[in-house]
Amino acid sequence: MALLEAIGIGKTYPGGVVANDGVNLVIEPGEVHAVVGENGAGKSTLMKILFGIEQPNAGTLLLDSKQVHFSKPREAIDAGIGMVFQHFSLVPSFSVYENVVLGSEPRTGIRLDRNKAIAEVQALSDKFRLKVDPLPPVGSLPVGQQQRVEILKALYRNARILILDEPTAVLAPQEVQELFVAIRSLVAQGKTVIFIAHKLPEVLEISNSITVMRQGKTVGQVKTKEVTEKSLAAMMVGREVSLRVERKPTEQTERVASVSGLRIVNARGTEVVAGLDLNVYAGEIVGLVGVEGNGQAETLEAIAGLRHVAAGDIVVANQNAGPLTVLQRRGLGLASIPEDRIAEGLSTGSTVAENLVATRLNDSRYVRGGLLDLKAIKANALRLIEQFSIRVGGPGSAVGTLSGGNMQKVVVARELSEQPKLLLVNQPTRGVDLGATQFIWRTITDARDKGAAVLLSSADLSELLALSDRLLVLYRGKIVAAFLNTPDLTPETLGTYMLGLSTQTADEMQAALK
Amino acid sequence: MMELLITVFSATFFVTIIRTTTPLLLATLGGLIADLGGALNVALEGMMLIGCLTAVIVSVYAPWYVAVAAGLGAGALLGLIMAFFAFRLKADIILVGFAINILAAGGTVFALAIATGGDKGTSINLQSKAVPAVDLSFLSAIPGIGPVLKSFLSGHSVLSWLAAFLVFAVWYFLYRTPWGLWLRGVGEYPAAPEAAGIPVNKIRTWSLIVSGALAGLGGAQLAMFNYVGFTRDMTAGRGFIALGAVLLGARHPVGALLAALLFGAFEALAVVMPGLFNDIPAELIRMIPFVVTIAALVLFSIRAQRALALRGVK
Numbered sequence: 001m002a003l004l005e006a007i008g009i010g011k012t013y014p015g016g017v018v019a020n021d022g023v024n025l026v027i028e029p030g031e032v033h034a035v036v037g038e039n040g041a042g043k044s045t046l047m048k049i050l051f052g053i054e055q056p057n058a059g060t061l062l063l064d065s066k067q068v069h070f071s072k073p074r075e076a077i078d079a080g081i082g083m084v085f086q087h088f089s090l091v092p093s094f095s096v097y098e099n100v101v102l103g104s105e106p107r108t109g110i111r112l113d114r115n116k117a118i119a120e121v122q123a124l125s126d127k128f129r130l131k132v133d134p135l136p137p138v139g140s141l142p143v144g145q146q147q148r149v150e151i152l153k154a155l156y157r158n159a160r161i162l163i164l165d166e167p168t169a170v171l172a173p174q175e176v177q178e179l180f181v182a183i184r185s186l187v188a189q190g191k192t193v194i195f196i197a198h199k200l201p202e203v204l205e206i207s208n209s210i211t212v213m214r215q216g217k218t219v220g221q222v223k224t225k226e227v228t229e230k231s232l233a234a235m236m237v238g239r240e241v242s243l244r245v246e247r248k249p250t251e252q253t254e255r256v257a258s259v260s261g262l263r264i265v266n267a268r269g270t271e272v273v274a275g276l277d278l279n280v281y282a283g284e285i286v287g288l289v290g291v292e293g294n295g296q297a298e299t300l301e302a303i304a305g306l307r308h309v310a311a312g313d314i315v316v317a318n319q320n321a322g323p324l325t326v327l328q329r330r331g332l333g334l335a336s337i338p339e340d341r342i343a344e345g346l347s348t349g350s351t352v353a354e355n356l357v358a359t360r361l362n363d364s365r366y367v368r369g370g371l372l373d374l375k376a377i378k379a380n381a382l383r384l385i386e387q388f389s390i391r392v393g394g395p396g397s398a399v400g401t402l403s404g405g406n407m408q409k410v411v412v413a414r415e416l417s418e419q420p421k422l423l424l425v426n427q428p429t430r431g432v433d434l435g436a437t438q439f440i441w442r443t444i445t446d447a448r449d450k451g452a453a454v455l456l457s458s459a460d461l462s463e464l465l466a467l468s469d470r471l472l473v474l475y476r477g478k479i480v481a482a483f484l485n486t487p488d489l490t491p492e493t494l495g496t497y498m499l500g501l502s503t504q505t506a507d508e509m510q511a512a513l514k
Numbered sequence: 515m516m517e518l519l520i521t522v523f524s525a526t527f528f529v530t531i532i533r534t535t536t537p538l539l540l541a542t543l544g545g546l547i548a549d550l551g552g553a554l555n556v557a558l559e560g561m562m563l564i565g566c567l568t569a570v571i572v573s574v575y576a577p578w579y580v581a582v583a584a585g586l587g588a589g590a591l592l593g594l595i596m597a598f599f600a601f602r603l604k605a606d607i608i609l610v611g612f613a614i615n616i617l618a619a620g621g622t623v624f625a626l627a628i629a630t631g632g633d634k635g636t637s638i639n640l641q642s643k644a645v646p647a648v649d650l651s652f653l654s655a656i657p658g659i660g661p662v663l664k665s666f667l668s669g670h671s672v673l674s675w676l677a678a679f680l681v682f683a684v685w686y687f688l689y690r691t692p693w694g695l696w697l698r699g700v701g702e703y704p705a706a707p708e709a710a711g712i713p714v715n716k717i718r719t720w721s722l723i724v725s726g727a728l729a730g731l732g733g734a735q736l737a738m739f740n741y742v743g744f745t746r747d748m749t750a751g752r753g754f755i756a757l758g759a760v761l762l763g764a765r766h767p768v769g770a771l772l773a774a775l776l777f778g779a780f781e782a783l784a785v786v787m788p789g790l791f792n793d794i795p796a797e798l799i800r801m802i803p804f805v806v807t808i809a810a811l812v813l814f815s816i817r818a819q820r821a822l823a824l825r826g827v828k
Contacts, residue, residue, distance in 0.1 A: 074711035089709035091699045102699055103710030105692040112692045153710070269822070 001065065003029040003192055004050070004081075004161055010058030011045050019045035020056070021216045027161070027194060032187055034195045034203040034224075037213035037236055038433045043196050046213070047163050050194075051083045052076040082154025083163040086170070088146050092139030097121040099138050100152050124155050129185040139268075143292060144175035151182070155191075162186065163194045168202055169459060172291045173495030180206050198236075200229045212236055245441045245466055248449040250283030252469070256453035257303065257422050262312035264298045264477070272298045274477035276312070279514055280422065280453040285444070287468030287485075288457040291498050295477035296457040297339055300424045303455070304336045305329045317421055330359060333421030337411055337428055339457075341404075345411040348400035352392055353381035355399050356414050380417075388413040389439070405436030412440055416447055423447055423454045429463060441467060461491045470512050473497040480504065482512035517790050522783070525665035530785060533740055535778025536674045537562070537732040541756035542763065542770040543677075543684050544589075544728030549760050550688065551721035552701035556611035557596055558729045559753025560618030561589040565733025567622045570744040571629050573643040582645060582673070582734040589730020590723045597719035615753075623746050637744040645671050645739045671739040673731065680728070685767040697721060729753065755807050762814050773810075780806040 004027040011020040020042045027033050037043050048054040050061070052070030061068050063079055070076040073083075090099050097117045106116040121134040130148040138146055147167060154162055164183075168176045183193055183206060197203050203210060204224060212219040212235045219235050227235075257280045264273035273295040280286050288296040301307035303314055305326040314321045317332045324332075338344035346355050357366045357377050366376050381395035390409045392402055399410055408428070415423070425444060429437040444467060448454050458464050464471060465485065473481040473494060481497040481504040483489055496502050521527055541558050548555035555561075569585030576584075592614055600607040627634045650668035654660045688694035699707040700717045708714050736752070737744050755777055762776075763769025781803040788796045 072711075073709065077711060085709075087705075089703075089706040091703045091706045093702055094695070094699065098695060099706065102695060102707060103712045105695065107692060110691050112690060112695060267822075 001029075002026045002062070003064065005062040005065075006046070006050065006059065007062070008059040009046065009049060009056045009061075011042075011049060011054060011056050018216050020049070023059070023213070023216070023218050024221075025211055025218065026221065027192060028209070029192055030187060030190060031208040032183060032193045032195055032206055034197055034207035034210045035213060036197055036200070036203055036210060036232065038198065041213040041236075042216040043213055044165065045216075047083065047165055047194070047196060050076070051081060051163060077157050077159070080158060080160035081163065082151075082157060082159025082161070084147065084150040084154060084165065084167060086166050088150050090138045090146060090149060093137055095135055095137055096132055096141070096149050096152075097134040099149055100124075100134075100156050102153075104157060120156065121152060124152050128152075128155060128182060128189065130182050143170045144172075144178065147171070147179070148182070155186075159191070161192045161194065163196070165196045166198070167195070168197065168199060170292055172498045173461075173491050174499050174501070175291075176202065200232050203232070204229060245445050247445050247469075250449060250451070252281040252284045254282040255279055256282050256317060257455070258313075258315045259299070259303065260313050260315075262299065262302060262314070263310040264295070264302055264307060265310045266298070271310075272477050273302070276474075276477065276479060277513075278472060278479065280455050281514065282421070282451045282453050283448060284469040285448050285454040285456055285467050287464040287471040288455065288474055289461070289464055289471050289494050289498060290457075290474035292459055294474045294498075296474055297426055298477075299474075300336070300426050300455060300457055303422075304334065304338075304424055327362075334424070335415040335420035335422070336424040337415050337426065339426040339430075341407050341411050346399050346407060348407075349398060351381075351396050352385065352390070352399055352402075352410055353377050353395035355410055356381050356384055356395075356417070359414060384413040384417055387417075388443070403433075405432040408432050408440060409436060412443055416443055419447065419450055420452050423452045425454060425456045425458075427458055428456070430459070461494060465489065465491070470514070472512075475500040475503075479509070479513075482509040484512045518787070521786050521790065525662070527782060527786065528666055529669055530782040531775070531779050532670050532674050534781040534785065535774050536671060536677050537736040537740060538752055538756055538759065538778055538781075539677045539771060539774035540673070540680070540732030540735065541729045541753055542759040542774045543680055543767065544725040544732070545756045545760040546763070546765060546767060546770050547684065547697070547728070548721050548725035550701045550765060551697045551718050552704065553597075553600065553607060553718045553722055553725075554611070554757075555593075555596070555722060555725045555729075556608055556757065557592065557614035557618075557753075558725070558756050559749055559751065560611075560615035561592045561726045561729035562733040562736070562753045563618040563622055563747070563749045564592060565589045565730030566737035566748055567625060567637075567733075567744050568730070569734035570637050570640065570642045570737045571625075573738060574640050578643045578645055578738065581643060581738065582731065585734030585737075586727045586730045589726035589728070589733065591726070592730075593722035593724070593726025594719070596726070597715075597722040600722075601715040601719060619747065622744070626744060626746065635746055640743065642743050643738065644742045645673055645735065647739075648672055648675060671735060673735040673739065676731075677735075681767050681771045688767065693717075729756075732756075751804060755803065758807050758811050762810055776810065777803055777807060 006023060006025040009020050009023040012018050023042065023046055025046065035043050045054060049056050052073045052075050055071065068079060100121045101117045106113040106120065118134045125132055130152055132145050132148045138149055151162065167179060171179060186193060195207060207224045209221060209223050210227065211221045212232065214236060260277045262273050262276040263271065266272045276299060288299065290296050298307055302309050305324060316329060316334055319332060321329055342348055347358065357380060361367055366373055378395050385392060385395065388409050390413065391406050399407060428440050428444065432440065444454060456464065456467060468485050471483045471485055472479050475498060480500065541562055545555055545558050565585040565588050568588040569581045572584035573581030596610050596614060599605045599610045623634050626637060630637055630639055633639060647669045650664060653667060654664040656663065688698065696707055696712050696717055700714050704714045733749065736748065741748065759770060759773035759777060763773035784799050784802045787799045
């Protein structure tokens with residue numbers, strides 16, 4: 001008998017986006033059930049419905065064969081459903097135990113019973129093999145441990161069913177293994193886990209059964225033993241896909257950018273980049289590898305001129321970039337695709353056309369005598385929409401109305417409409433569907449083939465391995481390993497260095513540091 | 515100069531400091547609670563002023579404690595109104611706060627004129643009452659230190675003792691009770707309490723109500739002890755000084771107490787100095803607390819910036 005069942009779920013958002021259309025899901029007790037699909041397939045919406053954040057327009061939910069309706073998360077929590085989001089809901093300055101008990105604290109009188117709270121958190125942590133110290137503030141913990149705190153939060157509220165939304169996206173390979181140990185221990189002790197993912201090898205490793213979603217519909221439910229990665233990918237996309245990019249041989253002799261002795265301190269006073277040296281040559285893609293928060297993003301921001309540098313030199317196109325403003329650096333041929341397209345890459349309330357010229361407001365082609373040349377701006381937009389196949393109503397549509405993939409294409413189009421000398425790229429395909437991913441990858445490698453020096457950071461190792469010529473592994477703001485990208489380089493090898501489990505010697509790194 | 519030193523180191527001056535500090539401390543605690551909940555209460559000034567007038571008018575017809583409660587209630591009600599506009603109607607909380615300040619500045623004069631039958635400056639012709647002082651004369655019976663204890667501890671307003679207790683109560687609430695945890699969580703990262711099923715806006719609404727109540731209580735002390743009676747604009751920026759004191763006190767109740775004492779001490783100085791220095795214009799002396807507020811905040815900010823620079827952040 002199924003534990004949790006969703007039958008014919010339909011969800012249309014205001015504005016007419018159909019996120020779920022007749023979705024079915026059957027979860028058996030005590031299993032790990034993976035829900036897979038491309039970005040935009042409707043996985044997240046379905047989970048939000050299960051957890052009471054969104055209300056379905058159609059369909060029914062059955063829990064223990066009884067019909068249920070969750071109008072808010074609290075009701076789902078009370079029914080024994082817990083959810084761990086990709087973005088954690090943790091108060092950084094609070095200790096681990098405070099975060100776990102927040103909202104359902106043990107009390108003596110009006111007082112929060114600290115000792116009991118700490119003991120309960122410790123007991124849960126031991127029981128489910130989710131090792132974490134209850135006392136330090138959560139903000140000081142690595143991402144993997146923060147995720148455990150989130151899982152403990154759900155268990156503390158007696159969750160029987162645990163929904164994990166892309167839990168591995170932020171983890172290094174070894175941390176993924178630790179998470180899987182915990183998941184197995186949870187299942188062994190009678191919990192049921194729903195696992196949202198798009199990395200197929202992980203799904204095949206951890207799950208018992210798999211529901212595949214595509215364009216808001218369920219394509220099918222299968223037993224994990226009966227499928228292969230290939231057949232699963234075909235179900236997800238509806239066609240065979242190859243995630244390969246061809247790279248031309250290029251002459252990598254001209255040094256376009258170099259960073260030496262770079263030190264960056266964040267607003268909390270912690271050193272995030274601790275003496276970094278790197279060079280990037282024309283015609284190569286250098287991948288910055290690392291678990292998020294080890295200084296990759298800060299390094300890129302510092303080179304772009306968006307972040308204060310505590311010490312060190314940055315040279316772009318043979319010029320000391322230190323004193324230069326963002327715009328002056330762009331004048332040297334620097335282009336940047338930032339991590340967060342909504343907060344940093346785009347002005348979502350402005351039109352596509354406006355966004356596409358936003359970095360060229362002192363270019364006489366678009367601005368003359370202090371006035372915008374609307375005709376030229378529109379013509380530019382039409383050309384780029386065509387060239388980058390951006391799916392949009394027209395140049396006058398607000399960027400905020402586009403899908404994630406198309407928003408990202410607007411950023412890419414603006415940055416690469418003119419060949420840059422130095423291209424900084426951070427998380428180019430996060431939350432972007434497979435089709436757009438392939439397109440963006442090709443665009444970046446095209447820029448490389450034409451002689452751009454590219455510095456790429458990504459949380460997705462397969463992306464780094466697919467695109468990079470060289471890979472530099474960062475751990476706690478330092479380069480701990482460097483590799484030339486050869487076919488025998490595996491994610492596991494990189495993972496060892498990403499977690500700081502080992503460090504290459506200077507000699508070992510030499511070949512790939514240039 | 516000698517006279518000034520003698521005055522400053524006397525027990526009477528200490529009593530004056532406590533008197534000038536009390537309204538500020540109550541408002542600062544109010545500001546602290548709202549600020550920690552993530553709802554910056556810029557309307558402390560207006561809430562205090564309306565608290566003053568309400569307390570004065572009610573005290574004409576009712577016992578002092580009813581008047582104090584009325585001042586507190588008026589502040590709480592304003593907090594509720596502010597929360598309604600900011601959270602239910604989604605108005606900008608800073609603008610709502612300033613609207614309350616403007617309403618208070620004009621509204622109190624209007625209400626005063628009605629209550630006094632036309633006087634737009636003071637409530638001098640209303641028979642308003644005062645908050646009683648706590649008489650601890652029996653302390654002087656203690657041999658040795660008795661007289662000294664008496665001169666320092668006796669004669670403070672009931673509300674001063676209450677304010678001192680409230681510093682502890684607010685600390686206990688914030689750091690020892692679940693609701694304090696909720697409030698701090700709501701202020702720091704609302705998504706977390708929200709996900710835990712804690713009603714974020716309800717918590718913030720309560721924080722503004724309590725914030726207003728404390729400001730109103732501060733108003734009652736100001737108009738029923740520091741001065742007896744209402745004068746237009748009698749809060750004279752104390753609500754804004756309190757906002758500064760919240761920051762200067764590092765957003766902690768004990769810090770709030772120290773910051774309020776600092777400002778209170780300079781206000782006390784401004785009270786006693788005109789009698790001692792005849793050649794300095796009284797207006798200049800009355801500026802002291804405000805100049806000190808600005809100086810303290812500037813120094814605080816310079817220190818914070820230096821600390822950041824030392825660590826290489828900026």
